[in-house]
Each structure stands twice: as structure tokens, then as C-alpha cells.
Amino acid sequence: MSTRADFSGLFAHRASLRGGDELAAILAGVPDGVLPLTGGFPNAATFPTDVLGDIAARVLRDEPGLALQYTPVEGIASVREYLSDRLEALQGARPEALMVTSGGMECLALACSAFLDPGDTVCVEGPTYLGALMAFRGAEADIVEIEMDADGLVVEALAERLEGGLRPKFLYVIPEYQNPTGRTLPLERREALVELCRRFGVPVLEDVAYRELAWGASPLPTLWSLAPDVVVQAGTFSKIFFPGVRLGWAAGPPEIVAQLAAAKANTDQCAGALGQRMLEEYGRGGHFETSLPRACELYGSHWRALDGALRASMPDGVTWTQPTGGFLTWVELPDGLDAMELRDAALEAGVAYVPGAPFYAGDAGANTLRLSFSALDEADLAEAGRRLGSVLADAL
Numbered sequence: 001m002s003t004r005a006d007f008s009g010l011f012a013h014r015a016s017l018r019g020g021d022e023l024a025a026i027l028a029g030v031p032d033g034v035l036p037l038t039g040g041f042p043n044a045a046t047f048p049t050d051v052l053g054d055i056a057a058r059v060l061r062d063e064p065g066l067a068l069q070y071t072p073v074e075g076i077a078s079v080r081e082y083l084s085d086r087l088e089a090l091q092g093a094r095p096e097a098l099m100v101t102s103g104g105m106e107c108l109a110l111a112c113s114a115f116l117d118p119g120d121t122v123c124v125e126g127p128t129y130l131g132a133l134m135a136f137r138g139a140e141a142d143i144v145e146i147e148m149d150a151d152g153l154v155v156e157a158l159a160e161r162l163e164g165g166l167r168p169k170f171l172y173v174i175p176e177y178q179n180p181t182g183r184t185l186p187l188e189r190r191e192a193l194v195e196l197c198r199r200f201g202v203p204v205l206e207d208v209a210y211r212e213l214a215w216g217a218s219p220l221p222t223l224w225s226l227a228p229d230v231v232v233q234a235g236t237f238s239k240i241f242f243p244g245v246r247l248g249w250a251a252g253p254p255e256i257v258a259q260l261a262a263a264k265a266n267t268d269q270c271a272g273a274l275g276q277r278m279l280e281e282y283g284r285g286g287h288f289e290t291s292l293p294r295a296c297e298l299y300g301s302h303w304r305a306l307d308g309a310l311r312a313s314m315p316d317g318v319t320w321t322q323p324t325g326g327f328l329t330w331v332e333l334p335d336g337l338d339a340m341e342l343r344d345a346a347l348e349a350g351v352a353y354v355p356g357a358p359f360y361a362g363d364a365g366a367n368t369l370r371l372s373f374s375a376l377d378e379a380d381l382a383e384a385g386r387r388l389g390s391v392l393a394d395a396l
């Protein structure tokens, strides 16, 4: 029998930098009997299966030559038109340039390809989205974390770094219901942030993944609508339509969007036409106007159930954020407790969470963890909160 060849010495240096064990663990799911507060997945009850069935049948019958074909790199013209109309209606500004992407994650990958040479600096919120950290690490970037407080990114902290000579290729920021903290950046900070970045010529990559899932106060102006000259908005339909469609958008300064499109020509060349046309039909048919309020209501109700359980069960010294949208909250344990070490005890008690440390570029966050309340119903969320409370009480 021949032995298998060993390819392990052939992989690129960057392949060893990405990390991703934590993301793989999230995607792998949890054992039976364990209540998951892990994945930032939308609730499957929000997937509009009936309407989608009708739209898919119609599109396949009437326009196979468009919906089953390749598309231009930037997306189907009518779809881009729809997305521009939609941004104008929702955010009060019309993009100078917009392209369709294969999900929000691809926007980040395209930004890496367009902007980053090995050793270049990227600024991020500390903590931030794991997928973004993996993408920036994979691009061999030097990731500089800017501190956050209860209101999100501390703009003065970024100002100090820029005034001190730091020159990032871009700043990556998630202004609403941030992953992983659930925090939202207030209006004054948004205005100060874009002004600062404009002054220093630092492009802002604004990720609005959860923005439309607001159940509390109405959303604030996007960074992009405040400063379309310095902000590229990365959007996704994963949380408000369905992730299986793998569709998103990048909107911003034309010279940047052109570079992102050039990068896309080197990856999948175009987002799937069938999904693009289904999304356009769904949106133009007015379905978001009915489905989004329902999704917001669902996640708001889930949040109230989890928050109630945490209030009832968490030992003194444990705090958690109060999101007004999205489906994530961030828990801080008293110093000395390590969420990574407590994970097995939690699994044994029948509840799973994501330890917070992997969301930091550096080595902070041992005493933090992220909870997602999208998937479980209210009764299971109450039970999950109770289980987590008793694990932490035991640990203390």
C-alpha cells in the first residue's frame, strides 16, 4: 500500500496565522442536551420559505438566462439599483458606488486584498468580530486594538494613536449591536469618528451586519451616510434574509469600490445570480416591510427572556451589556474567573457560550464571554440563563 503524501510543508505562511478554532467550534454546534448560546446565527423561524418558494419558481420559469447565468462582477444592474434605492430609503443617502458581494465576510476579504500588504496596520475595536480578526491575520496585518467602553469605540483613544503617528490602512468598526458586545456607538462619537478619520485620511470599513434588527431605540445615522467620502459600508443579508443566500453589499467611495470589485474578479467573480434576483424580487415585493418588524419582535422577546434569567441567576460581580438590537450580549466576570476554563463545567451543566478572549487581537478578555439569544426560545433561554448562573455561582 502506498503511503499518503505529506503536504504540510507546502502551505503558505499566512495559512498558519488565521486561527479559527473558535469559529470552527461555533459552527460545529453543541452536544445533545446542551442549550447553545453560541452562534450568531439568525433564527430559522425568520426564513421566509413560502414567499421564497414562489419567487424561486417564478424566476426559474421566466428568466433562467439571467438567474442561472454568471453576472457582472459588481452584480446584476437591477439588483444594484434596488440596493441603492434601499440604502437611500433606509439611510438617507444614495451611494456613489455600490457592488453586490457574497455576504458580509467577503467585503472584509476584499478589503484585505485591496488594501493590505504584509505588515500593514489595521485598527479594530477591542473586542471585535472573530471572522474579521481571522481575515486580517490571514492578510498578515498588524492588528491594533482601540479600546471600547460601554458606548463602544473610544474615539479619543483612536485620536491619540493617530496623533502619535499610527497610520492604519483602514479602521474596521461595527457601530450597532456590535459583535461580540452588543454595544452601539452614540451619534456624537459617530460624528467625531468620521471627522477624525477624514482628517487623517483613514478609510473606515463600517460593518452594519445587525443594524436592521433594532427592537429598542431607532437606529442612528450610519457612518457611511455621515461621511460617504471616507466610509465603505459592508452590509449583509445573512441576518435579515437568510445566510444561505450569501449576499451582501459594499458601498462607498468609487475608487475604493472599484478596487474591491477588482479583487472580487480574482475570487468568485460574481455573487450567485439566483440569490441576487430572489433578493431583488423579495425586496421590491415589499416583504422586508413585514418580515423585519417580526424578526425584531422575536429577538426583542428573546432578549427580555435571557436578560430576566440573568438578572435572576447571576451572582454579584457579573455584568452584561444591554443591547437594543441584534442578538448578542457580552458578559464580564469578576477578575480571576476564566471563561475558557469554565466552558467545560458549563457544558456539563448543559449550557454553551463563546469565551471572550478570541474576540481580542491581544491577550485580553479572559474574564469575558459572549451570549447569543437568537436560536433558543424564551423558555430555553430562561433555563440556559439559570444554568449559567449556577455554574458561575459555583466557580465563585
Ligand SMILES: Cc1ncc(COP(=O)(O)O)c(C=O)c1O
Residues within 6 Å of the ligand: 040, 102, 103, 104, 105, 106, 129, 131, 174, 179, 207, 209, 236, 237, 238, 243, 246, 247, 248
Ligand atoms: C459583524 C459581522 N460581520 C459580518 C458577518 C458575516 O456575514 P456573512 O454571513 O454575510 O458573511 C457576521 C456574521 O456573523 C458578523 O457578525
